[in-house]
Amino acid sequence: MLTLGCTLVVLGMSMLSLATAYWQVFLAQGICVGLGSGLLYVPALAFVSTLFPGSVRLWAIGCVNAGGGMGGIVYTFMLRDLQPHIGFGWAVRAIALVTLVLSVVALAILLPYRSKAPKPQQRRAIFDLKALREPSFLLFSIAMFFNYLAFYITPFYIPMYATEALHQSRSFAFACLVYMSITSIIGRTLPMLAAGRFGSLQVYTAATLGTIVALFSWTAVHNVAGFLGFALMYGIVSGVQVAAPSAAMSHPVLSPTINVIGTRMGMGWMFAGVGVLVGSPIAGALVNVTPGRVDFKPAQSFAGAVAAGALLCLIFPLIAVIKHDKKTA
Known part of the structure; x- marks a missing residue:
């Protein structure tokens, strides 16, 4: 592959x-x-x-x-x-x-x-329907869908917001994207050290909460300093949003055996992929919802709301993971 x-x-x-x-x-x-x-x-x-x-x-x-x-x-x-x-x-x-x-x-x-996973006795399924009957995995996957419904709205509209709402140059808009990518690297690596101590799903849940705060704070940004602060903050939390789900899916509550990790990762990211596919077009329609005028607030509020939906979906699997870890401690 x-x-x-x-x-x-x-x-x-x-x-x-x-x-x-x-x-x-x-x-x-x-x-x-x-x-x-x-x-x-x-x-x-x-x-x-x-x-x-x-x-x-x-x-x-x-x-x-x-x-x-x-x-x-x-x-x-x-x-x-x-x-x-x-x-x-x-x-x-x-x-x-x-x-x-x-x-x-x-x-x-x-x-x-070669993978250290034991060789399966039979061919692995590409799609595991049984996983969708497990509430923890299903809700986790739905949370990924909601998170990625909002995920790419910010990178797509940061340049446009900088030029249209803040009246800045295209070079400034480009710089904001680069700054966000730099802090994204931090979010993809350093929080994973915390995941070793507190748990991957716990870190993912915290990053989802941080995403909600960042997205709703974007609606109050009206100057360059605030916009740069938002871009840097969103870069960090979005980096965690990329790295933490895969680590969380390797937990026994979401992937009972090591042989199903690949299948369940594929299923979880399939949910996320659907969110990526439809999120930005929805935001585009919301930005232009008023004829003849560009209004970012509906798209910003939509992104924050669906991230809040993701947080609600994560509560059940988070409780299940915490209970499992206490039993096996």
Whole structure:
């Protein structure tokens, strides 16, 4: 899966550099790169989850997720700086080349390893219907859907908010995205150390609460200083939102055996993927709900409200995890 995922991502980026019509962009970036990214992300996290034990696993998951934040910084700078000089096509080809080189290095390191999980007696199911009959796992997955319904609204609309609401330059809007990516790396790594002490689901729940606070505080931002503070805060909590769910899903309450971790991670991230798919279009409709006027408050309030829904869904699995840990302590 990892090899196929790397191949699709590099192929999709290469085809994107040649695209001249919308449908070509959709096929190359939306379908090819999208499928490749899905085949890379969840299997990589599942691989790490079964390879490392205990608290080391949490740190390893955090480091894997930190790579996404680094990519958000490096690729953003590459496209911004290369496009004016060599054009969009060659800038994307340069990104595809970097991706290819890094993929070859990563696969050369990973493929010799074998998962420490016991080999299953029968073929693993891609989708485990029994998991959806477990209240803790079902509510956790719904919480991921709600969290990711709100997750990408901020990165999509930070540049527009900076230029439209605060009347700042495009370079300032770009800088805010970079700052958010930098603090996202912090959120993807350091809180995972706390997860080893307090528990991954506990950290994820705390990050969801922090997300609610950040999103509703965004509605009160009317100056540059406040906006930068919001971007930095959201970067941290969003980083935890990326790293903590996979670590939480390796808990016995959500994944009873190590052999089902990969399947259940895939199912949980499927719920999240649906949220990503519909969240930003809903926000776009809300931003333009008043004809002839851009109003960010409905989208901001929507994001905060669905994050609050995620927090409510996390209460039951959190209680179940705490009870389990007390029994096994």
